[in-house]
Amino acid sequence: PGEWEQGLVTIKDLRNFKEDDPKELKQKDVPLEDLANFASYFQLPGAPAPAAPAPAAPAAAKPVQAQGANGTADFEATLSDQPYLSGYRPTAADRQLYEKLKAEAGCPTSSSMKRWYEHVGSFSAGERLSWT
Secondary structure, eight states, X not given: OOTTTTTEXXXXXXXXXXXXXXXXXXXXXXXXXXXXXXXXXXTOTTOOOOOSSOOOOOOOOOOOOOOOXXXXXXXXXXXXXXXXXXXXXXXXXXXXXXXXXXXXXXXXXXXXXXXXXXXXXXXXXXXHXXXX
């Protein structure tokens, strides 16, 4: 998984190192919760010790809720807490619902669904086809 899914961000500190210093000295994976102390990961004089090992992956996203009788209301609740139907990455479910709405109803009017629809629409058809 990528660094974000692991709760990490890669930081490069080029202020205190020479160009020929090894990459391992200049670049570190820092837990998102400890970004304020990023300098401690570079073993600089006077820096506090790093925090405990990297945290576990973020909590699992809510599963996609079934569509209710009122159309998109259940999706609205899901999308108010996460950017995509299945969590934090676009999937085939996003593509399928987007295509259905585009063909039948157009852009939703509820706030989270509208944000999601416009965002998914910003991807090319080819990009949307790559979502699994």
